[in-house]
Amino acid sequence: MVVYAGQGDARRSMALLWRGERPDERPAPGPKPELSVDLIVDTAVAVADEHGMAALSMRAVAERLGRSAMSLYTYVASKNELIDLMYDHAFAELADAVEGETERPWRTAATAWAEHLWRFSLRHPWTLQVSHARPVLGPHEYRVFEALALVLDRAGLGPSDVRNAFGSLFNLVRGLVRTSAEARQALAATGTAEDEWWHARSAQLEEVAPDFDTRFPTLAAMAEGGAFANDDEDQPYLEQEAWQTLRFGMGALLDGIERRLTATTDGQPR
Amino acid sequence: MVVYAGQGDARRSMALLWRGERPDERPAPGPKPELSVDLIVDTAVAVADEHGMAALSMRAVAERLGRSAMSLYTYVASKNELIDLMYDHAFAELADAVEGETERPWRTAATAWAEHLWRFSLRHPWTLQVSHARPVLGPHEYRVFEALALVLDRAGLGPSDVRNAFGSLFNLVRGLVRTSAEARQALAATGTAEDEWWHARSAQLEEVAPDFDTRFPTLAAMAEGGAFANDDEDQPYLEQEAWQTLRFGMGALLDGIERRLTATTDGQPR
DNA sequence: CAAGTCTCCTTATGCCGTAAACTAGCGTTC
DNA sequence: GAACGCTAGTTTACGGCATAAGGAGACTTG
Numbered sequence: 001m002v003v004y005a006g007q008g009d010a011r012r013s014m015a016l017l018w019r020g021e022r023p024d025e026r027p028a029p030g031p032k033p034e035l036s037v038d039l040i041v042d043t044a045v046a047v048a049d050e051h052g053m054a055a056l057s058m059r060a061v062a063e064r065l066g067r068s069a070m071s072l073y074t075y076v077a078s079k080n081e082l083i084d085l086m087y088d089h090a091f092a093e094l095a096d097a098v099e100g101e102t103e104r105p106w107r108t109a110a111t112a113w114a115e116h117l118w119r120f121s122l123r124h125p126w127t128l129q130v131s132h133a134r135p136v137l138g139p140h141e142y143r144v145f146e147a148l149a150l151v152l153d154r155a156g157l158g159p160s161d162v163r164n165a166f167g168s169l170f171n172l173v174r175g176l177v178r179t180s181a182e183a184r185q186a187l188a189a190t191g192t193a194e195d196e197w198w199h200a201r202s203a204q205l206e207e208v209a210p211d212f213d214t215r216f217p218t219l220a221a222m223a224e225g226g227a228f229a230n231d232d233e234d235q236p237y238l239e240q241e242a243w244q245t246l247r248f249g250m251g252a253l254l255d256g257i258e259r260r261l262t263a264t265t266d267g268q269p270r
Numbered sequence: 271m272v273v274y275a276g277q278g279d280a281r282r283s284m285a286l287l288w289r290g291e292r293p294d295e296r297p298a299p300g301p302k303p304e305l306s307v308d309l310i311v312d313t314a315v316a317v318a319d320e321h322g323m324a325a326l327s328m329r330a331v332a333e334r335l336g337r338s339a340m341s342l343y344t345y346v347a348s349k350n351e352l353i354d355l356m357y358d359h360a361f362a363e364l365a366d367a368v369e370g371e372t373e374r375p376w377r378t379a380a381t382a383w384a385e386h387l388w389r390f391s392l393r394h395p396w397t398l399q400v401s402h403a404r405p406v407l408g409p410h411e412y413r414v415f416e417a418l419a420l421v422l423d424r425a426g427l428g429p430s431d432v433r434n435a436f437g438s439l440f441n442l443v444r445g446l447v448r449t450s451a452e453a454r455q456a457l458a459a460t461g462t463a464e465d466e467w468w469h470a471r472s473a474q475l476e477e478v479a480p481d482f483d484t485r486f487p488t489l490a491a492m493a494e495g496g497a498f499a500n501d502d503e504d505q506p507y508l509e510q511e512a513w514q515t516l517r518f519g520m521g522a523l524l525d526g527i528e529r530r531l532t533a534t535t536d537g538q539p540r
Numbered sequence: 541c542a543a544g545t546c547t548c549c550t551t552a553t554g555c556c557g558t559a560a561a562c563t564a565g566c567g568t569t570c
Numbered sequence: 571g572a573a574c575g576c577t578a579g580t581t582t583a584c585g586g587c588a589t590a591a592g593g594a595g596a597c598t599t600g
Binding site: 010011014015017018131132133134137139142143145146149150153158159160161162163164165167168170171172174175176178179182183185186190197200201203204205207208209215216217218219221222224225226227228238241242244245248249251252253254255256257259260 | 280281284285287288401402403404407409412413415416419420423428429430431432433434435437438440441442444445446448449452453455456460467470471473474475477478479485486487488489491492494495496497498508511512514515518519521522523524525526527529530
Binding site: 028029030031032057058059069070073078079 | 555556558559564565567568
């Protein structure tokens, strides 16, 4: 499921996203509301955290609140709008974490940013399924973006390169953590552990492609060379691999960015 | 929608994926089949290409073939298995493109690989929604992996670093092209063009957050500095941005990889 | 021709988002 | 204090989804 933000009434959604210190409390006629937008959003986040985006339904959220599904529509225009609100609500957590790190040296700060994003994405894997094609444009997402942009700006990159470096870092992390998150979700969704699954599949692979090693010599040699070895039996292999790849990729990417930095400032990074 | 591969009967799925030069044509009793796995897979790919993964339903595929949805289950165990087959079938196209480029100098070859993956992903955006947590393990996916692994191996990286460099490159491209693909899908799904959408949203943003520039000074300064300018009015902004970010990110990442190369081989890359 | 097997169909179950119409609670205004 | 009109929440219903179950007819093999 991929979700596009902001299809509903822009005025309404944006007002909800940026609400906050609204006093706005003149009592309305009609029965006292028993729910609230915040309560619904919290509950929806809990459902999505526990059972994944696929299990997030209006009925599921309502059931937790002891209401009918339709009652949610009093507070929220559609499921899409609810997801926008969930997204930005969750990002507040990441923003708090990330804003504390901007004062460090830029490479340290950028790495910390990436690792916060990593852990956040594993805590809230459903956020990875909210499309960036129509960004949510909520305040907390902006806080997270501002934090990394600030770090890269201070490092001495120009506006366009801040944007480019930002996008590269963000997508590298997002892509890799997705694999890690999906590994966990796949376990939860299918009930089959990774090694168990791999065991069954690789047996079949051998049977069906006995000439694998000659058809794919480099991959075979890599396997032989221990590239896909499981160092730590306690942790699923895919999560290890993704994390190691992140360390490598972040290192290499930051090196490349640093080179551009010294190149444009004549060897004098500020 | 995120799809996990390989939940069905491993034997059955793997046999279908790696079938190919099967003669295996002793006539069976019962009525002549009017469909075939290949026909169904082709049709399903066409549906997904045209209308996206969300519109891919057993009913939609069957309707194109003038059959009932249930008739497909004679050939394919489940929708998940069908997606596995679609995925590897599509990858054949990428494999053909990518295998022709391995002989070039490693940086050129790696860049070409990335760009083939980019264009392929835009032609078949639904492939971006197939999870890698439980890889499909089809022959054509392996061909694509082998091609880049070969290039990186020849460049002089060790097995683990081939894996790390591979994962970094692959996820950088996949993450960025996803934005590009989703921009197109969002247009098709919502009917609202990007600039139109942005126009409405940014007006609301100004209204609801008049203090934006002081709250997010770096982002505001970047906008001021032209970091988010649309160079080419004919192309949607997000696609331009994603492509430029890819150029930057690939360059930086390959620089970083090259540094590791010369470091480990004492300045003598093979 | 009979038996066995295979393709394809219809029907049904239990999910989903949400439209529509309704009931009942409550502040406001005469 | 009665009437009005807004509002929170309900029930019911529609059209979508994957797929389980079972049945009708077509075809090959004995």
